[in-house]
Every structure is written in C-alpha cells, then in structure tokens.
Amino acid sequence: MVSYDESCSKRQRLLVVANRLPVSAKRTGENSWSLEMSPGGLVSGLLGVAAEFETKWVGWPGVDVYDVVGKNALSKSLADMKCIPVFLEEVFDQYYNGYCNGILWPILHHMGLPQEDHNDTNKTYQTQYDAYKKANRKFLDVIIENYEEGDIVWIHDYHLLFLPQYLKEYNNKIKIGWFLHSPFPSSEVFKTLPSRSELLRSVLTADLLGFHTYDFASHFVRTCTRILGVEGTHEGIVDHGKVTRVAVFPIGIDPNRFIKACELPEVRQQMTELKKRFAGKRVILGVDRLDMIKGIPQKFLGFEKFLEENMDWRDKVVLVQIAVPTRNNVPEYQKLKSQVHGLAGRINGRFGSVSSLPIHHLDCSVDFNFLCALYAIADVMLVTSLRDGMNLVSYEFIACQEAKKGVLVLSEFAGAAQSLGAGAILVNPWDVTEVSSAIKEALNMPAEERDERHRLNFQYVKTHSAKKWGDDFISELHDTFTESDMKIKKIPVGLPQQDVIQRYSKSNNRLLILGFFGTLTEPMNNQNEELDLKLNPELKGTLKALCNDPKTTVVVLSRSGKNILDKIFGEYNIWLAAENGMFLRDTTGEWVTNIPENMNLDWVDGTKNVFKYFTDRTPRSFFEASETSLVWNYENADVEFGRAQARDLLQYLWAGPISNASVDVVRGNHSVEVHAVGETKGVAVGRIWEEIVRKKSMTTPVDYVFCSGYFLEKDEDIYTFFKPEVKKNLLSNVLDLKKGNYFSVAIGQAHTKARHVVDSSHDVVDLLHKLAVADTTTSDSFSESEDYQTRNANADWKPWINYVKIRELAVGDTEPVDI
Numbered sequence: 001m002v003s004y005d006e007s008c009s010k011r012q013r014l015l016v017v018a019n020r021l022p023v024s025a026k027r028t029g030e031n032s033w034s035l036e037m038s039p040g041g042l043v044s045g046l047l048g049v050a051a052e053f054e055t056k057w058v059g060w061p062g063v064d065v066y067d068v069v070g071k072n073a074l075s076k077s078l079a080d081m082k083c084i085p086v087f088l089e090e091v092f093d094q095y096y097n098g099y100c101n102g103i104l105w106p107i108l109h110h111m112g113l114p115q116e117d118h119n120d121t122n123k124t125y126q127t128q129y130d131a132y133k134k135a136n137r138k139f140l141d142v143i144i145e146n147y148e149e150g151d152i153v154w155i156h157d158y159h160l161l162f163l164p165q166y167l168k169e170y171n172n173k174i175k176i177g178w179f180l181h182s183p184f185p186s187s188e189v190f191k192t193l194p195s196r197s198e199l200l201r202s203v204l205t206a207d208l209l210g211f212h213t214y215d216f217a218s219h220f221v222r223t224c225t226r227i228l229g230v231e232g233t234h235e236g237i238v239d240h241g242k243v244t245r246v247a248v249f250p251i252g253i254d255p256n257r258f259i260k261a262c263e264l265p266e267v268r269q270q271m272t273e274l275k276k277r278f279a280g281k282r283v284i285l286g287v288d289r290l291d292m293i294k295g296i297p298q299k300f301l302g303f304e305k306f307l308e309e310n311m312d313w314r315d316k317v318v319l320v321q322i323a324v325p326t327r328n329n330v331p332e333y334q335k336l337k338s339q340v341h342g343l344a345g346r347i348n349g350r351f352g353s354v355s356s357l358p359i360h361h362l363d364c365s366v367d368f369n370f371l372c373a374l375y376a377i378a379d380v381m382l383v384t385s386l387r388d389g390m391n392l393v394s395y396e397f398i399a400c401q402e403a404k405k406g407v408l409v410l411s412e413f414a415g416a417a418q419s420l421g422a423g424a425i426l427v428n429p430w431d432v433t434e435v436s437s438a439i440k441e442a443l444n445m446p447a448e449e450r451d452e453r454h455r456l457n458f459q460y461v462k463t464h465s466a467k468k469w470g471d472d473f474i475s476e477l478h479d480t481f482t483e484s485d486m487k488i489k490k491i492p493v494g495l496p497q498q499d500v501i502q503r504y505s506k507s508n509n510r511l512l513i514l515g516f517f518g519t520l521t522e523p524m525n526n527q528n529e530e531l532d533l534k535l536n537p538e539l540k541g542t543l544k545a546l547c548n549d550p551k552t553t554v555v556v557l558s559r560s561g562k563n564i565l566d567k568i569f570g571e572y573n574i575w576l577a578a579e580n581g582m583f584l585r586d587t588t589g590e591w592v593t594n595i596p597e598n599m600n601l602d603w604v605d606g607t608k609n610v611f612k613y614f615t616d617r618t619p620r621s622f623f624e625a626s627e628t629s630l631v632w633n634y635e636n637a638d639v640e641f642g643r644a645q646a647r648d649l650l651q652y653l654w655a656g657p658i659s660n661a662s663v664d665v666v667r668g669n670h671s672v673e674v675h676a677v678g679e680t681k682g683v684a685v686g687r688i689w690e691e692i693v694r695k696k697s698m699t700t701p702v703d704y705v706f707c708s709g710y711f712l713e714k715d716e717d718i719y720t721f722f723k724p725e726v727k728k729n730l731l732s733n734v735l736d737l738k739k740g741n742y743f744s745v746a747i748g749q750a751h752t753k754a755r756h757v758v759d760s761s762h763d764v765v766d767l768l769h770k771l772a773v774a775d776t777t778t779s780d781s782f783s784e785s786e787d788y789q790t791r792n793a794n795a796d797w798k799p800w801i802n803y804v805k806i807r808e809l810a811v812g813d814t815e816p817v818d819i
C-alpha cells in the first residue's frame, strides 16, 4: 500500500473521491476488520498517484455496516491507510447494483438502456435514481466533514455524477476535478437516459473534466451541445460565459512495480512452476473482471474458431482465463457467468482430452505476485473488450514482458488501443474470424517483429505512468482554476441600482440609449414570436413617462428596420435609429437617412439568395434583411446542424457575393450577419449624438447617460463612446459626465466593454420603471398608464420585479456596488 512521508506535510492536500476505496474490508470480529486490495483498474491507476500528494481517499469500504461499533472500528482501521469510509447502508443496492451498474454502466459502454422491470415496483428507474442521489449526498456529507480550505477534490467516475454540483452548492470555491474511467458513448446512446440533462449539468459544474481518449471527450462535448444546447470549443464547454474545461488524460500504471515484481524470487519461482505446468504449450492469457464489457464470450468464440481451423495447434496451445468476480448481485452479471461457463465447457468438450484442456477458466481473483508471474510467462495476451475505458491489464502485461516479448492482441474498442495500437495486433472482437486470425498471427510472429512491437509499447508504458497521469490532471486543474479566477476578476460588476436612480433624479439633461431586441422586447418562447417582435407590455407606461420628460432624451438603437420600429414606437416621443443607425427618426416621426454616401450595397441581393438557400435547407432557421444588413439565424434549428450549415454558408458567401465587397461578417452564437463595413452601433452612436445635439439646438450639457442593451460583440463600442475618459467624443462642450453619471449596462454577457452587467432584460425594465417614478416631474404622465403597477401588484410577477442581482465583487474590482 502507499507509504506516507510524515516530513512532507506541506504537500498539496488531495481528496480522492471514488465509489471504491483502494482496500475492501472483511469483518473478522465484532470490532475487528481485515483489509485487502480492491480489484479493478481505477484502484491500480490511483495507487500510482497517491504518493505525490497529501492524499486522503473517500469511498465505500466494500461492505455494508449498520452497527456503530462496527463502523467505528472500521473507520479506525481505514484511517491508518488514509481512507475515509462512506457508509451507504440502505441505499447501496439500488445505488450501486441498480443505477450505477444496471443503468449507467451499460449506457456508458454503448449497450443501451436496459428494459425497466414493470413487475418490480420497488426497483424502478426512479427508485434507483433517487437512491443514486442519496448516495451522492452521503459522499458529500463525508467530504464536508473532512474538507480543509485549499484541498483539491478529485472525483472519479460515473458513480458520483451529482457530487460536483452538490459540492459547488456547498462551497463554490472548492477546486473540483472529475475523471471518467469508463468510455463516454455517442450522444444518440446517452440521449436515451432519463434525467440525462440533470446529470450532464451537474458534471459541468466541476472545473476540469477528464477522459481517457479523445473519442470519449468529443462524445461528451457533442452530447452536451446536442442535449443542453451549450457550446463546445477547443477549451471544453461554454455555457453563458462559464467555461468547463474538458481534456484528455490517458491513465497509466506504475510500471516499476511490475518490473520489480518480476525479479522477486517468489515470482520467479511461480514462473518456473507455471512454465513446467504448461510445458510444450504456448500460453494465451486473459485477465478480466467477469463483466459483459470485457467480451469473454467473444474471446472464447474466437479461440474456438482458431482451434477449429488450426488442427496442428490444438494440443500446443492453452487459454488461461482469470475471470475476476465482480458485481455479483446484478442479474446481467449472473447470466454472464453461466454463459461463460457453458462456452468453456463446450470448447473443452470439443477440443480437450483426458490429459489436456484448451481453456483453463478460473472464477477468482489472484494475488499480485501470481498475476505478475502469469503475465511474464504468457506468449499472447488476449484482450477482447467490447468497450473498455482503458484496460490496464494490457499495460501490466507489457510491463512484465521485458524478457519474453510476447504479443498483445487488443480490442480496438478498448481505450488502450489508442495508446498501444502501434505495438499490438488490433482486432474487432465481434469478428470471430479476425480474432482467430490474430491469435494465429501472434503465435507465429517472428522474434524480430515481436521485439519491435514490444519496444514500442514498453516505451509508452514506461513513460505514460499513473504518476504522470495524476500530475498532468492536477496541474491542468490548477491552471484551469487560475485562468477562470482571472476571468472572474475581469467580469464587470452588477448594477448599483440606487446610485443609478439617485444620479438620474439629480441631473438636468439625460440621455438614455437603449437596444430593442432582447432589451425592450417582450420575453419570447419561440421563433414565431421573434418574427413578430413586440414591446414588453410592462414598458408601455414607463416608456411614455420617460419620453415625455423634457429633461430626458430616449433613443432606441436597433438592428430592426424602420417599419418595425415605427409600428412599435410610433406613439412615443422617442428617437429611433433603425438598421444599426443607418436611418434616424426624431421625436416628430420624420426619418432621415444616415447611410454614408459612398456605401456600396451591390452584395445585398447575392447574399440574400445564399441566405434563402440555407434557410430552405435548415429547418427552423430564418433570415432578416434590411437595406444594409442581413442576418441568418439558426437558434431554433438543431444546434450541430445549424453550426455545420453556418460554416457552409460562409464558404458560399466568401466564394460568391461578398468575395470583393466591403462588408463585415459577424458570426454570432447562432447567427451569421453580413453588413456594410463599419456599420456598427458603436460607429452609428456618434452620428446619432451629433444629430440629437443639432436638432435639439442643445446648449445645456447632457449630464447623465445610461446605455444598455443585448448587443453583439461588434457593437460593443457603443459602451465606450460616452466614457468620460475617452476624449474622442464629438461635441464634448455639450457633454458633462465628469461627475461619473455614465452607466453602461450589458445584458447577460460575462465579457463586455460595459461597466456593469445584469442577468436579463427584466433588470433593465425594472430599472427604467424606477427611473420613471424617481423624478416627480414625470409622475403625472406615468400615472396615466398603470400597467406596470397593476402587473407588479400581481404576486406572480414579484420574483423578478425589484430584483437586481448583486454580483460579488471580485478581488481587485474597484467599482462601487451600492444597493
């Protein structure tokens, strides 16, 4: 077991949390226990990591214990091994045998969701899922008891998918890594799992997610994008600006442990005995937990075919299969046992004799030294997993084969195929003929080829150790955490609502610049509504009051066209800027063109054709066209298909209508926009400002500016135009924001040039209402329309009205937060 050096107490503390502790307990008396190593690759892999850190293990001790005396005695024995038990008691069966191994395990290994047994109402998907959640909470409780500030919590595997979320809810600052030891299936398979979204969302709250192979990681990312609609990038998953890092960390073993074991006299003795036992025969070895994913029946069928087709090998070869008992209480595993026994019996019956049996099948685990001896004397290692996260048995075999240089026949569906594929013979375990041929090739392989293949794999196993795996993961977790910490520091602060209101009421000439879509529009549920944009009904009275206030100028700056804005805002004393400011309408209702004179719009018709072509071929996408810009939107289409279509659409555009045009192409999250160069709200706002000053013959300086919207990144300069410290402002003689009466407020953007962010347009609507009532001079016109108060009096609307999120000030932020 791992040795711990007392003098290294300053090492990073690491809480390794896995369903299984590295040791399993057996009761030997009322308060005495014996501990033995737990089987499985997860434990083997992690043993190579633990010594690096001040590690404590949290996990299930392998037995159910209900009495206090027993629990205390076991906890004490485990404490000496730096292990902390989680007693799962009554939830264990439905959690472990049920949800983990009966439902999640087959799904993760592409075996599909098992049929629910409708006759057993005590054990349904739901009861197992509930037990799963309870078990995750039990793990949480134990972690909370043992957590110290600064600890890294490294969660392992599919047993604990809710733990990241529970832990972050408890303390958002805990550094959490999660690693999946099994494969992750294609999204089509994972989709069938009830509660798939909750499980994925929980995992995404961790800081770093690790997978054995690129395939598993990309399946996971794709599943998240398809099921949750989040974005997958090279970094991982991005959801509302929050990045969850996803990366590949292939696990390894501690190679020296195996290399050294093979030199031990005891092991050498066992090797001699084994060689004597199998004298005159070549040994093919299989070492697997007796699990459906390991493909033991397929292995036997392949071997049977080999014996059928190669008569001369029949009495010269033996298959030794160690089938380690596992998950005995899961019905599928019980069935598998009989199936394997049946096959071994049949093959031995067909090809065995009184003096020799072709298959030596053992339903047991073996001790470490004996395992190494078996690995060392084997001529061929046969791994036929139907799916396998990694398969460390392959690595262990190679580590023990320095002398013999035997051949590894490896399933292409094991994670190890990606790391050891160069030196192994890869097979499709479903293809018995291929397995049979691979056995033949391995047995007949010339020595030089065996040497070369072994050299390649041995080099890999030596350098890609479990220690490296752990170091890489933890170091990436540190980096990820530091990066996201820095990003948080850059996030603008929440809106100091009281300050915004007070300054508004004390100022004399105010300018409010507002976006339309996503700012003043009513909340939408579907695409059809987007085609028919409406003003948020809450705003009618509020907007009227603000627009009628002689001390306030309200401008709506939108991508929408003149007609839409006219229809919606026609009745207000408001300034309207359509098509991103290309057209401007003052409070009298007269539109003037604001398009720069030499603007070339030859590209518009061709671009429209391309947009139409892709709209026709992308269900639920649509496009909007105005005189100077076009937007193709696929937010309601299938996300993946939409993105793929967007890539194609861009190629059509570059190759055709915009190849020589002066246009900007803006790729939004779910849209592609083409507009004339320089046509952004940031540029337009300068022209609008000049026009307002001119038309109003303004002499009193504007002493308050509030600018807010749900703007695209390319329009974000709108937030900096009025910044007092930006000197480029035109007509600065009629602008006096020295007292800091400038508020730029982005809606729902984590990264923005605005000083403040709010979560949703509700926050802006709420604030506008408060501005409208803040100034007593406006109260008459406001009271004429009482839709805001009426709605607000309705309890259903209360949760968001008056709610302005106070964002936590991150270290280094100096902005005042005054609520």
Ligand SMILES: O=P(O)(O)OC[C@H]1O[C@H](O[C@H]2O[C@H](CO)[C@@H](O)[C@H](O)[C@H]2O)[C@H](O)[C@@H](O)[C@@H]1O
Residues within 6 Å of the ligand: 019, 020, 039, 040, 041, 042, 043, 045, 157, 181, 182, 251, 326, 327, 388, 389, 390, 391, 392
């Ligand atoms: O704890 P059990 O239910 O008895 O199962 C044993 C372990 O099986 C799985 O192991 C996986 O981890 C290995 C190391 O990463 C990998 O090589 C192998 O392909 C996987 O099957 C399971 O993921 C573990 O949680 C279990 O402890």
Ligand SMILES: O=c1ccn([C@@H]2O[C@H](COP(=O)(O)OP(=O)(O)O)[C@@H](O)[C@H]2O)c(=O)[nH]1
Residues within 6 Å of the ligand: 038, 039, 040, 041, 042, 044, 045, 287, 288, 289, 322, 324, 364, 365, 366, 367, 371, 390, 391, 392, 393, 394, 396
């Ligand atoms: O009797 C045995 C035989 C094997 N193993 C170990 O079980 C692990 C199996 O790991 P692998 O990654 O191959 O598959 P898993 O069982 O984790 O799915 C290896 O480290 C083996 O050394 C074991 O504990 N007892």
